[in-house]
Amino acid sequence: MKRRLFLIAAASLTLPSLALAHGPTRQKVIVTAEVAADPADVWAAIGNFQDMSWHPAVHSSTGEGGNDIDATRRLVLGAEGGPTIDEVLYKYSAEKMSYSYRITEVKVEVLPVTNYSSHLTVKPRDGGGSLVEWRGAFYRGYPNNDPPEELNDAAAIAAVTGVYQAGLDALVERFGAPGS
Template sequence: MNRRTLLAVGVAMLLPTVALAHGPTRQKVTVTTEVAAEPAEVWAVIGNFQDLTWHPAVVSQTGEGGNDIDATRALFLSDAGADGPRIDEVLYKYDADKMTYSYRITDVAVEVLPVTNYSSHLTVKPRAGGGSVVEWRGAFYRGYPNNDPPPELSDEAAIAAVTGVYQAGLDALVEKFGAPGS
């Protein structure tokens, strides 16, 4: 067998292995809600990166940098403070005029939120007929980076967890501001 043939056989033998080595794919979630309040009123509540305490899961929070790029915040999800469930985040886009900001999680235990490489965007827009539309969207990988993840770190678990976080926050806004026409 010549060298070229040997190389072709070797590559052909590796192809099935490479095909099976596919890891996780980036998942995306978008959740929206409509509220009766005008965008400026909603933005006044949710537009401060340093205050996510309007979300029912956030018991307290600390942070630095206000709404400047690279500002940080630590979200505490129980009364245990820094010893309890915590999510650390950094702001990478902020536009008060467009009522939107974007951030990344820099540190979270997969037991708290089963995701990795997570980024998110929160936006308030005017609603036709009055009120606002609030959109929360994110992109992330599941909590387990290899093939055959355990159920609690699968794509499905990650999607369900992020969707649940977004929905709980948006439901709190509907409770605070009311639904259009209510």
Template sequence: MRKRSFLGTAVAAMVIPAMVFAHGPTRQKVTITADVATEPAEVWARIGNFQDMSWHPAVHSSTGENGNDIDATRVLSIGSSDGPTISEILYKYGDEKMSYSYRITDVLVEVLPVTNYSSHLTVKPRDGGGSLIEWRGAFYRGYPNNDPPEDLNDAAAIAAVTNIYQAGLDALMVEFGVPDS
């Protein structure tokens, strides 16, 4: 009996440290918000159509199927008509809550250095008038194994998503105006 107990303890002593040090990437999260002077219904009318992302300066065109229905799809052409694409699917849509959620189904990590990406775009009333636009996402870095190259590590993924969100929200702040403080 003592021999088994010793063996069990020895195996556990070897396995537990290996488990502590041998984990892959962790899920990253980014949330960016913008206050605009325009009321939520007008902002939602501009950004609430999953099929139309023409408000984002990086999106050259957007094509898709099934409107704002669950499982609707869209393909974003980035930069130009022959630029890279990002394919996405809608998994939650709430017109009354002015919110939708989607996932990327296909993108090259050279275009966006992430995997398993999901995102939520919401418009909320702002105290004192205007709107709060919130864009948040969760994802893993583009390189799923340990020791990623610099362009596919956590920092690169966070920076890329942050830049995309910020560019879109900056464009909306120009379009809808910034509220008086």
């Protein structure tokens, strides 16, 4: 009986610490923009996985495989010799005007995320124009408990949201907002 009580007491002391010992939670971000242009025109600008020149943070984009599954690209950010992000395409549909890709390599100092995947799509907008949706799922840049501030969930969400917003803002600037 004493042994049983001891085991129950030991378990009750251990279980709360196990509940706190979980890792990070997968984060999700969705950013959308409405543009005045026809979906086909917007897709013509952003639908080539190998060409991300439409995004203001991307200095250059090179890769192999075109828009085929497992195509790769390397984004150079900012300027010649800037930081890079390597990505692979895992889903592509010109008919649905969408593609999905994963980051295969990036330094957390560049983008504070791990296990990142993203989906970009263009849809017709009610009333004309297009709705562009960019969504991603990822873990913070620090996979263990007690991350430093620059690698925590909030930093990861802010960084990804900033990337998406900058790209979509560039599309609105290029194609105009509906009704403007």
